[in-house]
Amino acid sequence: FALGMHGHAGLKFLGAIPYGSAGTDLDALAMCASIPSSDVILCEWRGQLHLPGYAVALDAKTETVVLVVRGSLWPEDFVTD
Secondary structure, eight states: OTGGGGHHHHHHHHTSSOTTSOSSHHHHHHHHHTSOGGGEEEEEOSOBTTBOOEEEEEETTTTEEEEEEOOOOSHHHHHHO
16 A cells, blocks of 8 residues: 555656556555555545645455555655654
8 A cells, every 4th residue: 555655657657567557646556555446535645744645545355444644755755754
């Protein structure tokens, strides 16, 4: 789940997913987590100072609710971390 929070452009740049595989951040998160995109309940991709990017998703396989908090992606994130 955590890897998917870096968004589709970041994941393509890092080589984590192939170009053309995910067109949106939501699709990238779902692909990395192996869940349907409809199981992502809430997400905020743009982090702000003291408010990191996050998502809430359902993992039917393990029957859990998952809270994903993105780590440092931008310089401002280092202050939040």
